[in-house]
Amino acid sequence: xxxxxxxxxxxxxxxxxxxxxxxxxxxxxxxxxxxxxxxxxxxxxxxxxxxxxxxxxxxxxxxxxxxxxxxxxxxxxxxxxxxxxxxxxxxxxxxxxxxxxxxxxxxxxxxxxxxxxxxxxxxxxxxxxxxxxxxxxxxxxxxxxxxxxxxxxxxxxxxxxxxxxxxxxxxxxxxxxxxxxxxxxxxxxxxxxxxxxxxxxxxxxxxxxxxxxxxxxxxxxxxxxxxxxxxxxxxxxxxxxxxxxxxxxxxxxxxxxxxxxxxxxxxxxxxxxxxxxxxxxxxxxxxxxxxxxxxxxxxxxxxxxxxxxxxxxxxxxxxxxxxxxxxxxxxxxxxxxxxx
Amino acid sequence: xxxxxxxxxxxxxxxxxxxxxxxxxxxxxxxxxxxxxxxxxxxxxxxxxxxxxxxxxxxxxxxxxxxxxxxxxxxxxxxxxxxxxxxxxxxxxxxxxxxxxxxxxxxxxxxxxxxxxxxxxxxxxxxxxxxxxxxxxxxxxxxxxxxxxxxxxxxxxxxxxxxxxxxxxxxxxxxxxxxxxxxxxxxxxxxxxxxxxxxxxxxxxxxxxxxxxxxxxxxx
Numbered sequence: 001x002x003x004x005x006x007x008x009x010x011x012x013x014x015x016x017x018x019x020x021x022x023x024x025x026x027x028x029x030x031x032x033x034x035x036x037x038x039x040x041x042x043x044x045x046x047x048x049x050x051x052x053x054x055x056x057x058x059x060x061x062x063x064x065x066x067x068x069x070x071x072x073x074x075x076x077x078x079x080x081x082x083x084x085x086x087x088x089x090x091x092x093x094x095x096x097x098x099x100x101x102x103x104x105x106x107x108x109x110x111x112x113x114x115x116x117x118x119x120x121x122x123x124x125x126x127x128x129x130x131x132x133x134x135x136x137x138x139x140x141x142x143x144x145x146x147x148x149x150x151x152x153x154x155x156x157x158x159x160x161x162x163x164x165x166x167x168x169x170x171x172x173x174x175x176x177x178x179x180x181x182x183x184x185x186x187x188x189x190x191x192x193x194x195x196x197x198x199x200x201x202x203x204x205x206x207x208x209x210x211x212x213x214x215x216x217x218x219x220x221x222x223x224x225x226x227x228x229x230x231x232x233x234x235x236x237x238x239x240x241x242x243x244x245x246x247x248x249x250x251x252x253x254x255x256x257x258x259x260x261x262x263x264x265x266x267x268x269x270x271x272x273x274x275x276x277x278x279x280x281x282x283x284x285x286x287x288x289x290x291x292x293x294x295x296x297x298x299x300x301x302x303x304x305x306x307x308x309x310x311x312x313x314x315x316x317x318x319x320x321x322x323x324x325x326x327x328x329x330x331x332x333x334x335x336x337x338x339x340x
Numbered sequence: 341x342x343x344x345x346x347x348x349x350x351x352x353x354x355x356x357x358x359x360x361x362x363x364x365x366x367x368x369x370x371x372x373x374x375x376x377x378x379x380x381x382x383x384x385x386x387x388x389x390x391x392x393x394x395x396x397x398x399x400x401x402x403x404x405x406x407x408x409x410x411x412x413x414x415x416x417x418x419x420x421x422x423x424x425x426x427x428x429x430x431x432x433x434x435x436x437x438x439x440x441x442x443x444x445x446x447x448x449x450x451x452x453x454x455x456x457x458x459x460x461x462x463x464x465x466x467x468x469x470x471x472x473x474x475x476x477x478x479x480x481x482x483x484x485x486x487x488x489x490x491x492x493x494x495x496x497x498x499x500x501x502x503x504x505x506x507x508x509x510x511x512x513x514x515x516x517x518x519x520x521x522x523x524x525x526x527x528x529x530x531x532x533x534x535x536x537x538x539x540x541x542x543x544x545x546x547x548x549x550x551x552x553x554x555x556x557x558x559x560x
Binding site: 060087090091092094099100101114116143162163169 | 470
């Protein structure tokens with residue numbers, strides 16, 4: 001239980017399923033370290049093996065090969081009581097909430113405590129605490145069918161937190177929710193991470209979710225991790241082609257083709273990443289090379305506290321001068337892409 | 341009318357008493373044995389927490405074999421067993437043996453079908469909570485399938501009343517026996533109609549009670 005250990009350490013995890021067409025490799029050699037108290041995202045298209053991967057952490061899915069370490073302990077071979085003990089320490093929430101329809105909200109949360117052998121008086125007190133934490137104190141006697149999606153997920157969260165776990169696994173927690181509920185649930189998860197110091201692992205196909213709450217992210221495709229890094233790094237400088245597509249789609253950096261039609265001269269796409277101010281470069285280029293610079297498109301995203309922006313500009317004027325201006329801007333900014 | 345109203349009432353009372361005892365014994369056994377059997381069949385299925393191919397296949401086969409034998413034939417087939425268990429092959433107690441066997445198999449299959457309707461995600465969530473198999477069975481499986489279990493129980497009870505009429509053929513007594521003896525063999529159509537009307541009322545009553553209970557158990 002040393003502080004030096006990663007909270008979760010997956011080492012060369014393979015998960016294979018038999019199928020009619022032979023063996024399907026859902027997870028293909030994934031190694032990951034998830035640190036204490038971070039919010040870690042695993043993003044990728046559906047069918048990419050994310051859900052299977054996250055289920056190996058609490059062994060809902062047993063890896064075909066590879067090891068799972070939780071808090072430094074190899075849990076891969078855990079069974080019976082040992083395995084149930086592990087699961088008490090790792091809460092999980094689901095896309096479809098998976099509440100017991102025939103139990104009240106109170107009883108749904110109480111079930112998790114009963115499983116841990118908590119006595120009746122403590123259960124009553126703890127359930128009220130949990131329901132107040134997720135903002136559902138007035139719904140204790142309601143049944144799941146009477147709640148909205150967002151409220152159901154809050155019950156799921158209360159249930160997952162019942163036994164004060166160290167880790168909260170979230171399998172597409174907002175994919176069945178409307179935008180408002182999504183924002184509220186992500187806010188709640190971030191809050192829980194900060195206040196309770198719980199390590200959160202979140203599976204999603206939406207980069208927007210990653211951008212909102214994750215510290216680090218792994219991008220998964222066809223059972224493999226293609227890129228891992230801080231969310232800012234991955235958004236600012238995606239190294240893998242698949243990641244680039246995901247990021248571009250989220251940040252909506254593509255220029256409408258209509259804008260490019262009839263443009264003379266050069267068109268540049270400038271990326272700026274906070275630490276380098278772009279404005280002086282542009283105005284300096286205008287003055288120094290006597291070219292016209294027209295801003296076609298601009299967007300700034302904040303990832304955590306850090307701005308990430310893109311500016312698409314058109315340069316027009318004397319051809320030679322324009323080339324000089326392009327060279328000047330390129331040498332003074334982090335990342336320039338010449339579109340035309 | 342060839343015999344007095346009072347006699348008819350007495351005969352009817354006796355017959356219904358016999359039917360109730362036959363159906364009562366076998367429906368109780370269907371509950372006691374059918375639910376565990378259906379559960380066993382379900383939890384031993386692929387991907388569930390007590391996965392066991394052998395139990396699953398053998399259990400499923402046994403249930404299907406019993407269900408494929410027409411009840412009249414089952415009635416005769418188990419006569420030696422009945423003799424050994426009850427010490428007689430005549431009367432409601434003896435008729436309860438084949439009835440119980442048939443209803444256990446019948447209800448076990450309905451229990452299994454209801455359990456299959458339980459959302460696997462909910463079972464997974466309970467597993468992820470750290471619940472033991474027994475806790476999952478009691479707090480998730482039986483609870484979530486309760487409306488289905490009640491509906492299945494109603495269907496079983498109604499079918500049993502029908503089967504119990506056949507049991508009359510081998511000397512089980514009961515309402516069916518009365519209807520056949522008087523209505524069919526002695527051409528006392530009125531008595532036959534009277535028993536049929538009473539049976540319709542009985543079945544209707546059972547069905548209504550079952551529906552109300554199932555609706556109350558359903559929270560979704």
